[in-house]
Amino acid sequence: MTVEELAPESRPHLLRGVKLKNDQVRKTWVLLAPERYLRLNAISVDILQRCDGAAALSTIVDDLAEKYSADRTMIERDVRSLLNSLLEKRMLGL
């Protein structure tokens, strides 16, 4: 098995057993994973909701750059930073 790396054409998706949940008790979105959970900020939720295994990384970045009217390079850096950390935690597939 080799370690996967993010490329513009990668189609990221949450691995089975990793789930987004809108937590009504804490009033926040969380990412549920084996034996841990992460509280998510709004941009992380936006990123992960787009990781459906169909959209390419480049498309996700374009989409978010438009939504936030923000610089594409900055958005791409945020997206890669989140997705790389999830790859390392074995929560994301490409």
Added chain:
Amino acid sequence: MTTQSTPQVSAQAPAQIPALQPPSAMLAELTYRCPLACPYCSNPLQMGGRETEMPTDAWKDIFTQAAALGILHVHMSGGEPASRRDLRELVAHCASLGLYTNLITSGVGLTKASFAELAAAGLDHVQLSIQDAEAKSADWIGGYEGGFAKKLEVAHWVAEEGLPLTINAVIHRANVARAADMVDFAVRLGARRIEIAHTQYYGWALRNRSHLMPTRAQSEKAYAEVEERRERYKGQIVIDHVAPDYHAKFPKACMSGWGRMSMNVTPQGKVLPCHAAETIPGLEFWNAREKSLADIWTNSPGFNAYRGDDWMQEPCRSCERKTVDFGGCRCQAMALVGDAAACDPICSKSPRHDLIAEIAARDSAEEVAGFTPRRIERAREKSPV
């Protein structure tokens, strides 16, 4: 017992407790029955049998309340949870509530068909124990012939279903030389995660401490070898490494703080901050068959006993690490120095810290043999330590 809405926890909590948060995890010990007899089991020495276990509906009601209270993860454990015939129904109920369901299993008692049913019912994750990286030793440790082969089979089913797999390995003198091999083995099984847990001495492990304790040199070598795997397998497997208490400088942040994040429900419905909590005499714990989970979380005297820091003694009270490790483990302080409010003697700042090195040296010097296998029917024999 009825379903509760979100409790107004901060309003009801005693003054010294800063904003009690909702619990995020429940360890649901569905049964104490287990086909294995691991000598380091964290279950209590006195365990109720099948006739004392809560029925299906009582568990379902507890899970419904858990979801409303803010629990995110339900860890179905035991004993061996597959010993319960209603396991599929309980998993399906939790999944319908949006609870993340984790099956903590030895694998023994599952069949390919029953496992497929659990996956279809919405099971999210499997944590499978292994006793060693080689069959003969593993089966000897678990006291169950053929157990190791069965686990390989179960790991294969988990992979076939596409579910995430965590391997759990408890490290002690009989397998300490192969701690890192178990990481390699877990990678070959396709696990996403491995917990390498150096034995924590509670329950059966405390009773069997002199048969389980490795030497400091063995512990340190195993620890370093496992740590070395972290970089090697980066992106392939996540290693959660539970350090050997008796060879540590600071105590663990036990349960991330007493009654702070999680609760443990026994097969009989008693709700505890951790599985060893009942070893502390004089604490009053409530039962989920008599009180609501929200009431228990907020108001039960046993949960409130060691929340916040009012209960702390020196050196904990003025220690800068008190918000890091919460003074360590209350049950360990009780077991080793006879005072549950004392600094966990694992801490190098504890006035009783010398005791730890003494015990570790003494207990690691004996032969590996003759440990007391974990059995329900042997529950009434002599006490530990």
